[in-house]
Amino acid sequence: MERFAALLDALVYTTSRNAKLRLLADYLRETPDPDRGWALAALTDGLDFPAVKASTVRGLMQERVDPVLWTLSRDFVGDTAETASLLWPEPPVPADVTPPPTVAEAVAQLAAMTRASAPGELAAMFDRLDSSGRYALIKLATGAMRAGVSARLAKTAFAQAFDVSVEQVEEYWHALAPPYAELFAWAAHGQEPPDTASMPLFRPFMLAHPLEETVVDLTDYAAEWKWDGIRVQLAHVGGETRAYSRSGDDISATFPEMIAALQVPCVVDGELLVRGSHQGGEEGGAASFNALQQRLGRKTVSKAMLADYPAFVRLYDVLMLDGTDLREMRWTERRLRLEALMARLPASHFDISQVLEADTFDALATIREGARDEAIEGLMLKRRDSPYIAGRRVGLWYKWKRDPLLVDCVLMYAQRGSGKRSSFYSDYTFGCWDGDPDAGAELLPVGKAYSGFTDEELKRIDRHVRQHTTNRFGPVRETDRSLVFEVAFDSVHTSKRHKSGLAMRFPRIHRVRWDKPVHEADRIETLKALIKD
Amino acid sequence: MAAAFSWIRPEPHGIHIVPADAWIDPARPVPRALVTHGHADHARGGHGQTIATPETLAIMDLRYNTREGTQPVAYGETIRLAGGVEATFIPAGHVLGSAQILLEHAGERVVITGDYKRRHDPTCVAFEVTPCDVFITEATFGLPLFRHPPITGELAKIHQRLAAEPDRCVLVGAYALGKAQRVIAELRDMGYHDPIWLHGAMERMCRLYQGWGVDLGDLRLVADAKKDELRGQVVVCPPGALGDRWSRRLPDPVTAMASGWMRVRQRARQRGVELPLVISDHADWDELTATVQEVNPAETWITHGREEALLRWHQLNQRKARALALVGYEDEDD
Ligand SMILES: [Zn+2]
Ligand SMILES: [Zn+2]
Numbered sequence: 001m002e003r004f005a006a007l008l009d010a011l012v013y014t015t016s017r018n019a020k021l022r023l024l025a026d027y028l029r030e031t032p033d034p035d036r037g038w039a040l041a042a043l044t045d046g047l048d049f050p051a052v053k054a055s056t057v058r059g060l061m062q063e064r065v066d067p068v069l070w071t072l073s074r075d076f077v078g079d080t081a082e083t084a085s086l087l088w089p090e091p092p093v094p095a096d097v098t099p100p101p102t103v104a105e106a107v108a109q110l111a112a113m114t115r116a117s118a119p120g121e122l123a124a125m126f127d128r129l130d131s132s133g134r135y136a137l138i139k140l141a142t143g144a145m146r147a148g149v150s151a152r153l154a155k156t157a158f159a160q161a162f163d164v165s166v167e168q169v170e171e172y173w174h175a176l177a178p179p180y181a182e183l184f185a186w187a188a189h190g191q192e193p194p195d196t197a198s199m200p201l202f203r204p205f206m207l208a209h210p211l212e213e214t215v216v217d218l219t220d221y222a223a224e225w226k227w228d229g230i231r232v233q234l235a236h237v238g239g240e241t242r243a244y245s246r247s248g249d250d251i252s253a254t255f256p257e258m259i260a261a262l263q264v265p266c267v268v269d270g271e272l273l274v275r276g277s278h279q280g281g282e283e284g285g286a287a288s289f290n291a292l293q294q295r296l297g298r299k300t301v302s303k304a305m306l307a308d309y310p311a312f313v314r315l316y317d318v319l320m321l322d323g324t325d326l327r328e329m330r331w332t333e334r335r336l337r338l339e340a341l342m343a344r345l346p347a348s349h350f351d352i353s354q355v356l357e358a359d360t361f362d363a364l365a366t367i368r369e370g371a372r373d374e375a376i377e378g379l380m381l382k383r384r385d386s387p388y389i390a391g392r393r394v395g396l397w398y399k400w401k402r403d404p405l406l407v408d409c410v411l412m413y414a415q416r417g418s419g420k421r422s423s424f425y426s427d428y429t430f431g432c433w434d435g436d437p438d439a440g441a442e443l444l445p446v447g448k449a450y451s452g453f454t455d456e457e458l459k460r461i462d463r464h465v466r467q468h469t470t471n472r473f474g475p476v477r478e479t480d481r482s483l484v485f486e487v488a489f490d491s492v493h494t495s496k497r498h499k500s501g502l503a504m505r506f507p508r509i510h511r512v513r514w515d516k517p518v519h520e521a522d523r524i525e526t527l528k529a530l531i532k533d
Numbered sequence: 534m535a536a537a538f539s540w541i542r543p544e545p546h547g548i549h550i551v552p553a554d555a556w557i558d559p560a561r562p563v564p565r566a567l568v569t570h571g572h573a574d575h576a577r578g579g580h581g582q583t584i585a586t587p588e589t590l591a592i593m594d595l596r597y598n599t600r601e602g603t604q605p606v607a608y609g610e611t612i613r614l615a616g617g618v619e620a621t622f623i624p625a626g627h628v629l630g631s632a633q634i635l636l637e638h639a640g641e642r643v644v645i646t647g648d649y650k651r652r653h654d655p656t657c658v659a660f661e662v663t664p665c666d667v668f669i670t671e672a673t674f675g676l677p678l679f680r681h682p683p684i685t686g687e688l689a690k691i692h693q694r695l696a697a698e699p700d701r702c703v704l705v706g707a708y709a710l711g712k713a714q715r716v717i718a719e720l721r722d723m724g725y726h727d728p729i730w731l732h733g734a735m736e737r738m739c740r741l742y743q744g745w746g747v748d749l750g751d752l753r754l755v756a757d758a759k760k761d762e763l764r765g766q767v768v769v770c771p772p773g774a775l776g777d778r779w780s781r782r783l784p785d786p787v788t789a790m791a792s793g794w795m796r797v798r799q800r801a802r803q804r805g806v807e808l809p810l811v812i813s814d815h816a817d818w819d820e821l822t823a824t825v826q827e828v829n830p831a832e833t834w835i836t837h838g839r840e841e842a843l844l845r846w847h848q849l850n851q852r853k854a855r856a857l858a859l860v861g862y863e864d865e866d867d
Binding site: 014423 | 676677678680776777778780781788796797798799801802803805806807808809839841842845846849
């Protein structure tokens with residue numbers, strides 16, 4: 001437990017991604033089984049102990065600390081687990097010094113607790129731990145680690161720790177339950193990987209590189225639209241259906257209609273979209289990303305939601321069919337099987353992403369320029385003989401996004417970055433004019449960006465921020481609004497959350513316009529004209 | 534007969550000793566000031582007469598050029614003020630020269646602690662318990678969650694970090710008066726004899742401490758160092774310089790901060806601290822409450838900090854207490 005507690009603390013105080021990866025990888029390599037597996041599950045929210053709730057901890061404290069002192073302390077700290085860990089009255093050096101529990105012992109004990117036994121058992125465990133240990137135990141028991149570790153980060157750290165491929169880790173991970181004994185046996189001790197063929201698991205996605213300056217020969221590559229929804233994998237294996245997001249999160253509960261609609265034994269890859277004429281799209285077509293957003297992140301879905309924002313999947317690929325793994329096959333072979341599969345899927349919930357016909361690359365470029373459908377993000381180019389390989393492999397798949405939209409904005413606020421950038425003002429909030437700047441218009445914030453500039457530019461912008469500060473709020477500086485950024489973004493939508501009524505998708509700094517006077521920056525109206533909700 | 538303690542009056546800008554027309558730690562210029570210690574929220578320039586320990590006067594001279602109208606008072610020495618008030622300066626254990634002030638008038642005894650702590654500190658004289666009727670105490674860390682751990686364990690984290698990452702340096706943010714010198718002196722006591730590197734703003738105060746006989750070992754300036762020389766070394770700077778442009782000249786510094794606030798994770802995160810060191814020159818909750826019990830006054834007055842919780846503790850322990858609404862005190866970076 002001490003090692004796990006120290007890891008948690010170190011993660012809390014580390015902002016850089018690489019440093020977090022190092023900490024996790026060291027822990028995973030050096031900690032024995034099964035502690036490391038349980039720790040991994042705890043960090044990625046894979047554990048649940050129904051008998052222990054935040055209220056259990058509060059109850060314990062109320063018996064030991066004056067309620068006024070508890071409330072004052074809780075308000076100061078802002079976190080119940082941390083307050084309890086700090087306020088716990090430590091026994092004055094107990095006669096019988098039981099060593100702190102291991103993570104595995106703690107997990108076993110927490111899992112066996114009942115509502116009635118939890119307070120007493122927890123109290124006895126607290127007595128054996130120091131404040132960091134108590135904090136770790138409460139976090140372990142009640143979830144919500146707040147250590148800034150995503151599942152993706154944990155898997156990457158695991159892959160680094162044992163020098164294995166992150167895609168394989170991803171696939172096996174989903175096949176196993178904590179403490180992932182087989183996963184460690186395979187990665188750390190070179191044993192046979194777990195058998196995953198008969199489970200409705202997540203299979204890591206094949207991803208594309210940006211095309212940039214590359215020109216491809218269309219005899220070698222097939223082209224199709226890149227749809228602007230969320231990439232989804234649907235698996236019907238062993239009589240069960242699951243939906244997974246790009247990161248491998250199980251999103252079945254969010255899209256129950258898709259789970260019900262897939263009854264053919266297969267694993268397919270596609271774009272999840274929402275049908276929408278109501279959002280300005282064509283009847284029966286796909287609505288813009290903003291419409292889809294209504295459906296995302298929900299644990300339960302109302303009937304009204306299902307009726308107003310009906311989901312469907314536009315299929316790109318098939319990974320498994322009728323018990324056979326197709327991933328080693330060429331794309332053309334898989335495509336034939338996908339086309340044949342369509343007849344077995346309900347048209348209400350599935351269609352296929354069309355292959356675009358173009359004789360030359362130039363002709364394809366013309367098709368791309370002409371794309372008007374808001375649900376199109378750009379083009380995909382897929383090597384006709386490419387197997388389905390997890391991750392991003394050079395030369396197999398390319399994405400060719402539509403040109404970004406550009407707008408000139410004025411720098412308003414700058415915030416210090418983290419990690420290597422912590423001494424630089426590297427996160428920028430910028431705005432557009434709400435009218436004629438020469439007639440007293442004001443700037444309203446329209447977005448934030450922290451990428452798109454070179455290190456040299458960052459240094460110069462940082463200097464600008466420091467020399468043009470008018471106000472400070474903690475890590476944020478307000479500037480005198482004297483610098484113009486050309487901001488690139490993919491699309492813009494209405495938003496109630498921002499004063500400007502707008503929200504940009506993927507804004508990034510395209511160019512720093514040191515030369516441009518601020519009154520020539522764009523107005524909110526210009527941005528509003530680009531809304532296509 | 535006047536009401537008890539009517540001769541001492543807490544005003545928004547300080548504690549007024551009425552018959553002597555003198556003030557304790559006043560927040561604005563007054564004709565006569567008694568100053569507990571050199572921190573900026575207690576010691577200010579511009580008073581007609583400043584009465585303090587010789588060490589505090591030296592610190593004030595360094596900071597405000599307070600040379601005119603000073604009256605040094607040694608620890609244990611009693612001076613006679615106007616109106617039949619006697620004042621004695623007693624060690625407070627907070628920083629070099631820090632004092633509690635015992636005031637006696639008409640048979641009544643009042644102790645003003647200024648800031649204080651009860652832990653050992655190689656850079657200053659230890660706190661002395663002084664019985665009194667009214668105990669006027671600080672409460673900077675007046676919440677039960679504040680229990681400062683032993684300093685050696687905290688400083689050992691610096692060694693561990695340097696051993697684990699010898700190519701980096703550990704940059705310790707520490708309050709320029711008191712905290713910085715204590716951290717350095719404790720490191721020396723623990724057997725650390727490498728040069729310790731200073732931010733320029735630290736130098737004069739460290740030299741002043743050395744002049745008063747505090748052994749700080751080999752101190753050097755970061756400005757004089759080559760970047761590679763600082764790998765594996767300890768650098769000390771004021772908290773404000775952490776994450777400042779100044780720190781870019783250091784070899785991939787581990788940002789550490791020595792402060793009692795580091796007990797709370799979110800506080801450390803807000804400041805971007807990678808290596809929080811819970812080190813304070815103030816009394817923690819246990820020290821505050823134990824001190825009140827030892828001094829055992831008829832009444833406690835609380836000057837600044839988290840007075841609500843300490844008031845509640847008095848109530849729970851059937852002790853009389855009141856909070857003084859003083860202005861101008863800040864949470865020091867302690
Ligand atoms: Zn002080
Ligand atoms: Zn103070």
